[in-house]
Amino acid sequence: xxxxxxxxxxxxxxxxxxxxxxxxxxxxxxxxxxxxxxxxxxxxxxxxxxxxxxxxxxxxxxxxxxxxxxxxxxxxxxxxxxxxxxxxxxxxxxxxxxxxxxxxxxxxxxxxxxxxxxxxxxxxxxxxxxxxxxxxxxxxxxxxxxxxxxxxxxxxxxxxxxxxxxxxxxxxxxxxxxxxxxxxxxxxxxxxxxxxxxxxxxxxxxxxxxxxxxxxxxxxxxxxxxxxxxxxxxxxxxxxxxxxxxxxxxxxxxxxxxxxxxxxxxxxxxxxxxxxxxxxxxxxxxxxxxxxxxxxxxxxxxxxxxxxxxxxxxxxxxxxxxxxxxxxxxxxxxxxxxxxxxxxxxxxxx
Amino acid sequence: xxxxxxxxxxxxxxxxxxxxxxxxxxxxxxxxxxxxxxxxxxxxxxxxxxxxxxxxxxxxxxxxxxxxxxxxxxxxxxxxxxxxxxxxxxxxxxxxxxxxxxxxxxxxxxxxxxxxxxxxxxxxxxxxxxxxxxxxxxxxxxxxxxxxxxxxxxxxxxxxxxxxxxxxxxxxxxxxxxxxxxxxxxxxxxxxxxxxxxxxxxxxxxxxxxxxxxxxxxxxxxxxxxxxxxxxxxxxxxxxxxxxxxxxxxxxxxxxxxxxxxxxxxxxxxxxxxxxxxxxxxxxxxxxxxxxxxxxxxxxxxxxxxxxxxxxxxxxxxxxxxxxxxxxxxxxxxxxxxxxxxxxxxxxxx
Numbered sequence: 122x123x124x125x126x127x128x129x130x131x132x133x134x135x136x137x138x139x140x141x142x143x144x145x146x147x148x149x150x151x152x153x154x155x156x157x158x159x160x161x162x163x164x165x166x167x168x169x170x171x172x173x174x175x176x177x178x179x180x181x182x183x184x185x186x187x188x189x190x191x192x193x194x195x196x197x198x199x200x201x202x203x204x205x206x207x208x209x210x211x212x213x214x215x216x217x218x219x220x221x222x223x224x225x226x227x228x229x230x231x232x233x234x235x236x237x238x239x240x241x242x243x244x245x246x247x248x249x250x251x252x253x254x255x256x257x258x259x260x261x262x263x264x265x266x267x268x269x270x271x272x273x274x275x276x277x278x279x280x281x282x283x284x285x286x287x288x289x290x291x292x293x294x295x296x297x298x299x300x301x302x303x304x305x306x307x308x309x310x311x312x313x314x315x316x317x318x319x320x321x322x323x324x325x326x327x328x329x330x331x332x333x334x335x336x337x338x339x340x341x342x343x344x345x346x347x348x349x350x351x352x353x354x355x356x357x358x359x360x361x362x363x364x365x366x367x368x369x370x371x372x373x374x375x376x377x378x379x380x381x382x383x384x385x386x387x388x389x390x391x392x393x394x395x396x397x398x399x400x401x402x403x404x405x406x407x408x409x410x411x412x413x414x415x416x417x418x419x420x421x422x423x424x425x426x427x428x429x430x431x432x433x434x435x436x437x438x439x440x441x442x443x444x445x446x447x448x449x450x451x452x453x454x455x456x457x458x459x460x461x462x463x464x465x466x467x468x469x470x471x
Numbered sequence: 472x473x474x475x476x477x478x479x480x481x482x483x484x485x486x487x488x489x490x491x492x493x494x495x496x497x498x499x500x501x502x503x504x505x506x507x508x509x510x511x512x513x514x515x516x517x518x519x520x521x522x523x524x525x526x527x528x529x530x531x532x533x534x535x536x537x538x539x540x541x542x543x544x545x546x547x548x549x550x551x552x553x554x555x556x557x558x559x560x561x562x563x564x565x566x567x568x569x570x571x572x573x574x575x576x577x578x579x580x581x582x583x584x585x586x587x588x589x590x591x592x593x594x595x596x597x598x599x600x601x602x603x604x605x606x607x608x609x610x611x612x613x614x615x616x617x618x619x620x621x622x623x624x625x626x627x628x629x630x631x632x633x634x635x636x637x638x639x640x641x642x643x644x645x646x647x648x649x650x651x652x653x654x655x656x657x658x659x660x661x662x663x664x665x666x667x668x669x670x671x672x673x674x675x676x677x678x679x680x681x682x683x684x685x686x687x688x689x690x691x692x693x694x695x696x697x698x699x700x701x702x703x704x705x706x707x708x709x710x711x712x713x714x715x716x717x718x719x720x721x722x723x724x725x726x727x728x729x730x731x732x733x734x735x736x737x738x739x740x741x742x743x744x745x746x747x748x749x750x751x752x753x754x755x756x757x758x759x760x761x762x763x764x765x766x767x768x769x770x771x772x773x774x775x776x777x778x779x780x781x782x783x784x785x786x787x788x789x790x791x792x793x794x795x796x797x798x799x800x801x802x803x804x805x806x807x808x809x810x811x812x813x814x815x816x817x818x819x820x821x
Binding site: 232255256259262263266269270273274275416417420423424427430431434 | 582605606609612613616619620623624625766767770773774777780781784
């Protein structure tokens with residue numbers, strides 16, 4: 122029963138992911154006091170990893186009680202060693218990101234990050250043998266362009282970016298960063314789909330490593346600061362407000378949605394959900410701060426919406442009919458093909 | 472023989488139109504002396520109308536001598552009264568443009584002008600019963616977005632535009648102007664395709680009216696200025712340089728290509744040619760003036776290129792295969808349809 126998911130379920134989870142990702146920016150803003158975060162920011166991802174681990178453990182227990190035979194669990198080193206790798210990739214990614222930011226400004230880094238959309242498609246095709254049609258490849262490039270368009274700094278906005286004038290190393294590192302992030306996603310999809318193990322069992326393995334790596338990062342931070350703030354574990358919730366708890370809950374839920382999508386959907390569904398969230402957040406922010414949305418935002422949203430439609434359009438809506446083939450292409454064989462297309466469509470309708 | 476045109480011929484004429492439109496901006500720049508035009512600018516469209524009229528008359532004579540039976544010529548008021556109308560529409564359009572420019576700046580006017588791309592599609596569908604597939608409608612909206620993206624005034628460029636902050640009347644007039652321009656195009660396509668009259672005969676009727684209207688505009692201008700510059704007809708070529716003659720020749724050829732496309736192609740082929748020319752001109756200008764092309768220009772070019780491919784993509788390259796239907800859509804009926812798609816494709820390949 123857990124092995125398949127209907128299109129409606131995928132749409133629901135993708136929409137929830139969009140919604141949750143969308144509210145992350147607003148919650149982060151809301152968790153500030155006097156313009157700064159009154160808590161240790163690295164605690165939030167750690168707590169959300171622990172939360173996901175706890176929820177997955179409870180759900181696995183429930184599954185085991187409800188359907189002990191149908192809940193598949195693979196133990197052994199062969200599978201277990203695959204699970205720390207995503208955390209390792211993210212660790213490398215964070216370091217590359219740090220170096221990139223010393224060459225390019227935040228706005229340029231954000232724009233370069235959209236390369237992840239196309240690199241995710243390429244890596245899915247290379248390593249997961251995901252076949253994409255011509256239109257779907259075009260749709261991915263369009264999503265990248267739409268997202269980047271919305272992030273162009275326009276006339277009159279505070280100009281922090283000098284356009285495309287960063288040093289070449291900055292672009293190289295930005296591209297590397299986008300690829301690493303895609304590699305982590307594609308690798309996670311690979312281990313989630315590798316066998317038909319129960320999703321929650323796979324989650325437990327993933328989040329155990331996630332918790333360990335985040336705890337290690339916090340400890341390292343304490344060492345670096347010479348324990349000025351004490352030991353992180355004794356001041357976990359210091360400075361937390363309702364918004365911070367909601368933020369942890371939000372990150373936790375979003376993470377669970379993502380691993381569901383990795384198992385039953387794919388990375389590209391995730392990419393669409395997060396890109397849509399970025400565009401919606403920008404639109405909502407403009408509305409909240411009573412600013413007029415910029416032309417580039419509106420154009421970006423239209424291009425991304427068309428990309429979404431093209432990617433998920435059922436093939437029967439895509440075909441061209443002969444009457445409109447008066448365009449530039451003209452081949453003797455394509456006409457008969459078109460006719461069959463049309464005849465088929467007629468039969469479908471009848 | 473004149474009744475059909477191969478895809479290759481259409482591609483050739485469309486490419487020539489792109490090339491000629493592209494060089495118009497550069498020739499106009501080249502015809503300036505000390506930063507201003509040393510000739511009366513309204514003379515250039517008049518002379519190009521006369522040039523087109525002359526070329527069409529010569530070509531018609533040649534056709535009549537070569538193939539007197541195959542060269543169809545319809546005389547009579549019923550058809551003749553249709554030909555001044557495009558000139559009348561352009562006259563109204565020019566006046567609307569003038570009023571629009573008093574509400575919005577040139578940059579905003581140019582961006583609004585891209586609405587013509589979609590309005591041309593809508594009017595072709597309404598009045599010429601042109602059927603467009605879903606993907607082709609999407610492609611038209613994308614072309615509009617791509618063209619508009621390339622025209623966004625970026626960070627650091629001289630800010631003459633205040634973004635989307637013009638008064639509502641300005642937008643309304645801008646939309647009206649874009650629609651009028653589309654109406655003129657669709658109407659011209661209608662009269663060119665209405666019967667199988669010889670193209671050059673139709674051109675003669677079209678350009679006779681074009682010459683008359685342009686001559687009237689020049690005379691009106693003389694009256695308004697109180698004949699300070701004398702009578703326009705006696706100082707036609709005053710201030711002309713080689714670049715100005717080339718400009719007249721360029722406008723003339725581009726006009727002849729357009730009427731060929733109206734007869735054997737359609738307005739949408741023309742829209743793609745002129746939008747591509749706009750993007751190429753911007754790219755070439757950046758290169759000529761040794762400026763770095765802006766991010767918005769590069770994004771606009773990618774989006775427009777994808778639009779072009781999607782619009783003219785043969786249907787057999789568009790279909791999705793079942794393996795990639797793991798996306799959001801899932802219908803019991805669509806699966807079997809996909810299978811038939813694939814089986815058909817297999818047969819095609821065999």
